[in-house]
Amino acid sequence: AQSVTQLDSHVSVSEGTPVLLRCNYSSSYSPSLFWYVQHPNKGLQLLLKYTSAATLVKGINGFEAEFKKSETSFHLTKPSAHMSDAAEYFCVVSDWADKLIFGTGTRLQVFP
Amino acid sequence: DSGVTQTPKHLITATGQRVTLRCSPRSGDLSVYWYQQSLDQGLQFLIQYYNGEERAKGNILERFSAQQFPDLHSELNLSSLELGDSALYFCASSVVVTGANVLTFGAGSRLTVL
Numbered sequence: 001a002q003s004v005t006q007l008d009s010h011v012s013v014s015e016g017t018p019v020l021l022r023c024n025y026s027s028s029y030s031p032s033l034f035w036y037v038q039h040p041n042k043g044l045q046l047l048l049k050y051t052s053a054a055t056l057v058k059g060i061n062g063f064e065a066e067f068k069k070s071e072t073s074f075h076l077t078k079p080s081a082h083m084s085d086a087a088e089y090f091c092v093v094s095d096w097a098d099k100l101i102f103g104t105g106t107r108l109q110v111f112p
Numbered sequence: 113d114s115g116v117t118q119t120p121k122h123l124i125t126a127t128g129q130r131v132t133l134r135c136s137p138r139s140g141d142l143s144v145y146w147y148q149q150s151l152d153q154g155l156q157f158l159i160q161y162y163n164g165e166e167r168a169k170g171n172i173l174e175r176f177s178a179q180q181f182p183d184l185h186s187e188l189n190l191s192s193l194e195l196g197d198s199a200l201y202f203c204a205s206s207v208v209v210t211g212a213n214v215l216t217f218g219a220g221s222r223l224t225v226l
Contacts (some may be wrong), residue, residue, distance in 0.1 A: 043218055043220055099157050
């Protein structure tokens with residue numbers, strides 16, 4: 001069965017410093033992986049997706065993620081955090097029926 | 113605006129009652145998904161419909177039911193409500209983009225059961 005594990009429930013960074021949100025996945029086949037973001041009192045928005053093309057995936061708002069099969073990881077990064085990046089981030093894997101299986105989320109705090 | 117419309121945005125009701133949540137998918141999307149987000153369970157997949165037919169079922173309670181109508185809008189019915197049903201319920205619709213099924217989520221319906 002497919003699953004994802006988000007290794008940190010909370011991450012705090014200062015504005016202008018790099019962001020790293022960690023995600024490991026488990027899948028019996030080549031997975032489709034996603035990162036979604038949820039701002040307070042808002043719905044979920046797709047940041048980026050991996051679908052077995054390029055292993056380095058660029059998303060919106062300067063985020064990117066690298067698919068590493070050997071490490072079964074799909075970590076999300078951003079070179080320089082902005083205050084508006086404060087939100088909940090979900091690592092997601094798609095199963096055989098194309099339904100999304102969400103991780104438990106990482107809350108990103110950005111301090112000025 | 114994501115293009116997925118959910119109503120109502122907020123709903124407060126009492127235990128034992130029944131409510132209906134409504135979702136209109138993005139224009140052209142045939143699939144509708146329902147998810148429940150609660151503090152203790154996180155984001156849980158409930159059910160998926162494709163062009164009016166149930167396609168996949170997740171952790172949906174027997175007290176809950178859903179359907180997708182010919183115009184592709186969907187309704188999630190929650191009955192015999194319990195305090196633990198208080199949650200944010202999301203609807204999403206999907207389109208296949210470069211080999212991946214990309215879901216677009218609505219803003220959610222927040223249900224409070226008192």
